[in-house]
Amino acid sequence: MKRRTYLVTAAGAVALAGCAGSGGDPDEEDEDDPNDDTPEDHGGDGPDDETGTFDDFEDLDYWFTKEGSMSADEDRSLVGSQSVKLESAMSDERVMISRTFDSPQDFSDQVPGMAVASDIILNPIIQLSDDSGDRIEYRGRVDPDLPLMRYNFGVSKIVGDPNVSEITSIQITTWTGTEKERTFWCDDLFFVPRLETGTVMVQFDYGHETTYTEAYPVLEEYDIPATAFVNTNYVGSDSRMDLEQLEELHDDGWTIASQSATTADLTESDDPAAQIEAGVEWLEDNGFEDGAGYFAYPLGRFDEAAVDAVESHHDLGFANGYGVGGEIANPQLCPRVGNPDADDAAQLLERTAEMNGLTTIYYNELDDDRLDSLEETMATLSEMASDGDLEVVLPSDVEEKYVF
Known part of the structure; x- marks a missing residue:
């Protein structure tokens, strides 16, 4: 396989957070060197099992x-x-x-x-x-x-x-x-385990119409498959994709999956399972059974009840996290990185290729800046995939191959 040296190893490299601009993260601040003390030798090795x-x-x-x-x-x-x-x-x-x-x-x-x-x-x-x-x-x-x-x-x-x-x-x-x-x-x-080849998923949240009008032509140009998570009660409403648009994406190889029935915060719901069940039922009733196993938490928020409901009704759930990971140890909380700018996305893709990692990138509604970043990122991803350095997959591939 053709391999380029993509890895960025400069000291103090940017930490790539799970949700750009999310705020309120007490750990995302300037840091002194946390390794400035030499560890004492307490010895011992790990167990014989490799993983x-x-x-x-x-x-x-x-x-x-x-x-x-x-x-x-x-x-x-x-x-x-x-x-x-x-x-x-x-x-x-x-x-x-x-x-x-x-x-x-x-x-x-x-x-x-x-x-x-x-x-x-x-x-x-x-x-x-x-x-x-x-x-x-x-x-x-x-x-x-x-x-x-x-x-x-x-x-x-x-x-x-x-x-x-x-x-x-x-x-x-x-x-x-x-x-x-x-x-x-x-x-x-x-x-x-790491993966055999760096692997990337591309996702779009909330069923915004810009996923169809703006993102779809870009991904179609580069032959990149993606997943659209939809709030099923809002399909066809103002600024949201309608059923015909979703069917066209699906026919072109996209996965149509659930982001609950509405955008309501599941941690404030008396019955998050009902919201999640309604999304599954809508997908199955409208010909998107192959995407009914996959879920993205609305607003990125969840509690124990929401996680339990996702485990009961879905095979994979997606939440904010970090890229360049290994096989999925917790399928209910698959990590993904939200709305990266083109530079951050390029670093993610480079590290994913060099380290045989798994990275999921998602976008919300596409304004001009996000669209520019998306276009540049998809061009980079397409080039790296063509060179054999990255593979672009869908949730079904992850479920089949990369759940630990």
Whole structure:
């Protein structure tokens, strides 16, 4: 396969968040170097299995605290009998724990993830560092007031030129800023396989008419398939695609999927399952059965009831997160990156190709700026796919091949 060197490794590279312009993210701020202390050697290697659970935090002697505090919590766990509870005091700028290995570990074909729970929106970081201190950082997006569950992490930053086949330490951290206390729980630090080829999905939210009038001609020019998530009660209403337009997209290879019956915040609904069921029924009644298994959370918001309903009625659910991930460990919370500008999208695609990652990009209603970014990004994606560096897929492909 023809391969270009796309990977950006400059120190301080931009962290690519899950939803551009979402605001309110306490972890998206200027950061000092979180790897400025040399980890103590607490030794130990991971289990023999190459993927799956790497550390269940049953033995915290492998870990030491670099900032904040660490303790076992036997009242909250996903695997084993306990989780690790991480807390920051008002004077702490971050919470960080670290573990070093007796011998270097090869993570070149794997991507980490973790089960996390928090009382606030959180973007925890898993850092893999080599002996020179160069590192690769993976982030996940965690919504508040959910039980411990697995999250799919993706690459957010690369510092130096890390040798991922010779990793000597692993760190778990989140930034707290000053005068903030924070508590969160971690369990089931796991690894999933990378893909054989960098893989990309393109998606459009809310069934806006600009998906048909503006995006469709661009993607048709480059022969790129995509997914349109629709609020089924709004099909054919003002500024939304009608049934005929959706049928044309579907006939041309697009997936037509659900974003609930309405745009209502599912976390404020008395019965989110009813909203989700109505969307499935509409798709099945109107000839879009092949897309009825896929869902995007309206407004990007969900709670335990919404996640449970998605698990009951859909095969994959999509929420804000980070790109350049591995196989999907939690199918109800597949991560995706929203409305990236052309530069951010180019970096995502480059890293996805170089690291054989999985990245999903989605767009909302297309104004002039977003349309310009979309056009440039689709041209880049088409070129990289033609060169064999990327594969463009639909949710059915992910469900079939890339769920861990």
